[in-house]
Amino acid sequence: MRIVIRGGRLIDPAHHVDTVTDLFIAEGRIAGIGRPPDGFAVDRMIDARDRIVCPGLIDLCARLREPGQEHKATIASEARAAAAAGITTLVCPPDTDPVIDEPSVVELIRRRSQAAGQARVLALGALTHQLRGERLAEMAALEEAGCIGVSDGGRPLVNTLVLRRALEYAATFDLTVFLTPLDPWLGHGVAHEGRVATRMGLPGIPAAAETGILARDLELVRDIGVRVHFGRLSCARSVDLIARAQAEGLPVTADVAMHHLHLTEVDLAGFDSQCHVRPPLRGSRDRDALRAGLASGVLGALCSDHQPHEPDAKQAPFGDTEPGISGLDTLLALSLRLARDEALPLATVLERLTYGPARILGMDGGHLGVGAPADACIFDPEIDWRVTADVLRSRGQNSPFLNWELQGRVTHTLLAGQIVYEREDNELPHSGRSATVTV
Amino acid sequence: MSTADIQLDRQGRLLHFLTVEGLSHRHLTEILDTAESLRGVAERRVKKLPTLHGKTVVNLFFEASTRTRTTFELAAKRLSADVLTLNIAQSSTVKGETLLDTLQNIEAMQCDMFVVRHQQSGAAEFIARRVKPHIAVLNAGDGRHAHPTQGMLDAFTIRRHKPDFRNLEVAIVGDILHSRVARSLIHALNILGAADIRVIAPRTLLPIDVENLGVRVFLDPREGLRGVDAVVMLRLQKERMEGALLPTEQEFFRRYGLTEERLALAKPDAIVMHPGPINRGVEIDSRVADGPRSVILEQVTNGIAVRMAIMSITLGNHARPAGENA
Secondary structure, three states: OOEEEEEEEEEEHHHOEEEEEEEEEEOOEEEEEOOOOOOOOOOEEEEOOOOEEEEOEEEOOEOOOOOOOOOOOOHHHHHHHHHHOOEEEEEEOOOOOOOOOOHHHHHHHHHHHHHHOOOEEEEEEEOEHHHOOOOEOOHHHHHHHOOOEEEOOOOOOOOHHHHHHHHHHHHHOOOOEEEOOOOOOHHHOOEEOOHHHHHHOOOEEOOHHHHHHHHHHHHHHHHHOOOEEEOOOOOHHHHHHHHHHHHOOOOEEEEEEOHHHHOOHHHHOOOOHHHOOOOOOOOHHHHHHHHHHHHHOOOOEEEOOEOOOOHHHHOOOHHHOOOOEOOOOOHHHHHHHHHHOOOOOHHHHHHHHOHHHHHHHOOOOOOOOOOOEOOEEEEEEEEEEEOOHHHOOOOOOOOOOOOOEEEEEEEEEEEOOEEEEEOOHHHOOOOEEOOOOOO | OOHHHHOEOOOOOEOOEOOOOOOOHHHHHHHHHHHHHHHHHHHOOOOOOOOOOOOEEEEEEOOOOOHHHHHHHHHHHHOOOEEEEEEHHHOHHHHOOOHHHHHHHHHOOOOOEEEEEEOOOOHHHHHHOOOOOOOEEEEEEEOOOEOHHHHHHHHHHHHHHOOOHHHOEEEEEOOOOOOHHHHHHHHHHHHOOOOEEEEEOOHHHOOOOHHHHOOEEEOOHHHHOOOOOEEEEOOOOOHHHHOOOOOOHHHHHHHHOEOHHHHOOOOOOOEEEOOOOOOEOOOEOHHHHOOOOEOHHHHHHHHHHHHHHHHHHHHHHHHOOOOOOO
16 A cells, blocks of 8 residues: 655654655555655545654553463453554563573564564573573574564562573674562562552662672673673663763663653552552662663663553552553653653653664664654644543553553554555544644 | 451441541541440440340451451340351361352341451452442451451550550561551551551561551661650561561560560550560560550450450441432
């Protein structure tokens, strides 16, 4: 199908483009910008006036809960939610059940996501067998099966010798290793160790639980030279450690989860289990440093850290609830809020959601240059909407952002040149265009 | 919405008693004064008041307890309520029933008050947010967060011996980190205007930024105990040794245990308190625990009056139609 996206404000951070123009798509790729390629016959015109056209979002961490926890969500349910949120690529960590430590699981995920047909789902393979941190996983086989990298799956390795060997082995096959630094012993609590946890009597997780492991891992990277991506950093000091390592030329990148840019430990008031996350929400100084790190590029990507849950998982006293936030639905609008808060420019925010993660993954995508895969997101930045359970597309409705008033709604999502989502105008009962607010 | 907000109605009256934090001097004084007037009931021939006649109080104990549970039971019975005690630690939650299921089942039995003890911080508030509006929830201890009736009975006991809070200096000694008793007492004393609240413990038993609660920190009891009016010793759990928080009970006693020599640093008329049950020779010497300055058993007696007071106040506020002032 040949599509023209007419009159939108094209923001393509990879090419420093921010201009009102037309975008021509043919055979699943960008065929022309501004003027059509020779002989282009339009099958479908999308009117994008007053809208922003950007590359489809790439989410570096989304738990889809399949296989193993289909009572929480499925690949199909979450791919549908992703499409409605302008997200075209989802990276799925290996802590599924069974664990992604053998090709058959990768194959299952591929088949399910192809059947859903609404988002690219990229699997991260396990670094160790069963993610137990004892024996290496068959990383070469996982790579052949299509894994885009290997990961600790949110279960940091305690045994430093096994970690060192896993990093060396991954480097052998030029695989990027995705790690989540959190000391399992120091990380035993449920809230940031600070004044709020002290007051509420919640067992704390000190910043050193993250920075200690991060410093150790960086020393191993220095010896081995392996490419490592650190996911979901939560502390100001972690941003410093990454910045210093990058300045020294170590091949390391990092990301931050959306909720760590908007919420702090103070939001735990009233023991709100929707704010139970790992790593925990930290202080406002940490939040500000994470925003600054994202602006400077030390943190190269912004992700949802999507963890959909069934309602029961959050219906218990704080410490008995499962950590995690359902984040796909609010990813774009909360990003736009960062731009409105002037935490960082709009083009930079979009870069951290598109080209930034694409580079971390080493994939061709995240940009809209001629010849690139036509994964695109079209959104109206002025649509006001209120986050309510009935507008969330994810099966998980566990969001601390419920009842927040946000701006910006996706109108179309294109995946490899196919329209996988198109917003119907009467869909949002609470929405309305506001004429005054601009991004 | 914060915990302080949910336990009050729109007129600022207590509907639940979940935490001392955020309450006013007026709330606390009302509780203490009511407790004072109820203290005499136990000395009567008929130890009963009709206040809660026809009401049903359910003790929901998700964590083992003897003393607290018993005093809550007695308090409810002396107010003529029907009392049911459920030790859920051993029953339904073990069978996989969720807290919410348990709650709804008991609610269906038409109760008026839940007294809740649970190992998780925030559990009583979790329940208070979900019960039917006519039910009052009293927190009998949630994780490390709060044990507000204990905090109030401690404040009550102190007030009986040292009525002038403006000059009051109190030292709380021991495992502050895990102690809901310490947190509730600290809040109560601050609201009542105590002059100086000190916590004394090794660094491993102090929560981070504890000064923020409005206390002064002392690592050395020889400094911290100097000149205080009341010494509150906290119970030291045996698990603390396994968690590498302390080397041995013996070393803790040598450095922090309340002996007659250490107590001599306090004011000559200083009182010695302990929420119980006490570990003799671990946090407190028997001679001090059983000595003339000890008010530990008086605390137990006072606990009944304070709990009666809180029960009558909260259920009384529930009975009053909305909008009517006390």
